[in-house]
Amino acid sequence: MEIHDAILKSIAKHIVLTKEEQDYFISLLVYKEIPKKTTVLAEGQSCNQLSYIHSGALRSYCLDEKGKESTIMFAMTDWWLTDMYCFLNEKPAITFIETIEESSVFNLSKVNFDHLLTAIPKFERFFRILMQNAYTREQLRSIENLTLNAEERYARFINKYPHIASNVTQKQIASYLGITPEFLSLIRKKQLRDK
Amino acid sequence: MEIHDAILKSIAKHIVLTKEEQDYFISLLVYKEIPKKTTVLAEGQSCNQLSYIHSGALRSYCLDEKGKESTIMFAMTDWWLTDMYCFLNEKPAITFIETIEESSVFNLSKVNFDHLLTAIPKFERFFRILMQNAYTREQLRSIENLTLNAEERYARFINKYPHIASNVTQKQIASYLGITPEFLSLIRKKQLRDK
DNA sequence: CGTCTATTTGAATGTACTCAAAAGCGGTGG
DNA sequence: CCACCGCTTTTGAGTACATTCAAATAGACG
Numbered sequence A, B: 001m002e003i004h005d006a007i008l009k010s011i012a013k014h015i016v017l018t019k020e021e022q023d024y025f026i027s028l029l030v031y032k033e034i035p036k037k038t039t040v041l042a043e044g045q046s047c048n049q050l051s052y053i054h055s056g057a058l059r060s061y062c063l064d065e066k067g068k069e070s071t072i073m074f075a076m077t078d079w080w081l082t083d084m085y086c087f088l089n090e091k092p093a094i095t096f097i098e099t100i101e102e103s104s105v106f107n108l109s110k111v112n113f114d115h116l117l118t119a120i121p122k123f124e125r126f127f128r129i130l131m132q133n134a135y136t137r138e139q140l141r142s143i144e145n146l147t148l149n150a151e152e153r154y155a156r157f158i159n160k161y162p163h164i165a166s167n168v169t170q171k172q173i174a175s176y177l178g179i180t181p182e183f184l185s186l187i188r189k190k191q192l193r194d195k
Numbered sequence C: 001c002g003t004c005t006a007t008t009t010g011a012a013t014g015t016a017c018t019c020a021a022a023a024g025c026g027g028t029g030g
Numbered sequence D: 001c002c003a004c005c006g007c008t009t010t011t012g013a014g015t016a017c018a019t020t021c022a023a024a025t026a027g028a029c030g
Helices: A005-012 A019-027 A084-089 A110-119 A122-147 A150-160 A170-177 A181-194 B005-012 B019-027 B084-089 B110-119 B122-147 B150-160 B170-177 B181-194
Strands: A029-034 A039-041 A049-055 A057-063 A069-076 A096-099 A103-109 B029-034 B039-041 B049-055 B057-063 B069-076 B096-099 B103-109
Touching: A005 A019, A005 A049, A019 A029, A019 A110, A049 A057, A049 A110, A057 A103, A069 A170, A069 B122, A084 B122, A103 A110, A110 A122, A122 A150, A122 B069, A122 B084, A122 B122, A150 A170, A150 A181, A170 A181, B005 B019, B005 B049, B019 B029, B019 B110, B049 B057, B049 B110, B057 B103, B069 B170, B103 B110, B110 B122, B122 B150, B150 B170, B150 B181, B170 B181
Parallel strands: none
Antiparallel strands: A029 A103, A039 A096, A049 A103, A057 A069, A057 A096, B029 B103, B039 B096, B049 B103, B057 B069, B057 B096
């Protein structure tokens, strides 16, 4: 059992690589272990890493002028995470990324990302599929935010991401759902009472 | 001036095609003119076409159990449009697509889409970039929905898509912003008064 | 044990919705 | 060309959903 098995297996779901391609890909990665509650990216920093989460869980969020926090996404084992807009366009980060628990990641720098796509065009396909899935998932989120009230959104969240719901604080869930922690607390009380 | 110039030019922004590749690509497209206020896709139908908008404007939306309409996106000239989730996964459509004004499109069927990606892998890159942009745009929309109130969202919408704002009904804008037409009317009155 | 943060509770307030009715506007047929 | 129809937009009253602020309680961590 080798440490790169998980990421290679994850990629093999979408594209088939030769042994040489696998080795080249792996040579571009930097493995990193990160303690829990560590900020790995902050607003304004250059965002030049795309991270594959080998173990653990991370969260990306942004702050508005008033300091209000909005969770952009929770990312668990086998997900890819970065400030995608800033990574792709080489802009200073507009988001924060922090570990929820102790985590390990494989980082792919923007430079190596570009090399990879040139050297092994199959990765264009891989990342197309990754982006496709991210797009349709995000589109669904937009629509749910518009059509459902907070109680329904919370119920769906619990249902869709039970492993996330049980590992993060209510405050973080509230900031993902776009409501205050106080109101989420009310919703939970109501749901306990109702059933 | 040839009718395919626009779509080829649009693609040339991201990938370089040989004359033969261009011809092959074009051979996969079906040109279609559509009168205004025509539904080109309805919920439950098979969604096997990806459309490049050559001229005009379309809108995609979905309906919830109570019949409430939510606009997923407005798509103008030079945009690509479909029910992406259902197109990619070959599921019955969960959305509706209709023309806002008289429009013309180039349709690429799912079968031809798959052929195209196999025959000219450069299109993997093209669609990766398309999906990337769609993803980051949609992510921004999610965050704005969570952090901004209706008045701010409307102001940004007007600012970001002035050409859309001036061509669609307030009811449609309201359904994109996730508010009622009545409330949008109030917002507009307030904004007139304030400046 | 003490400190810091998360969560709960409650009152007052603000934001957005529902329902109903009236006014405006575009298209169609006589 | 005008009258009518259907749909959009406006207006208003009453209500529901969600926030703010403050304070009390509970949990996590050193």
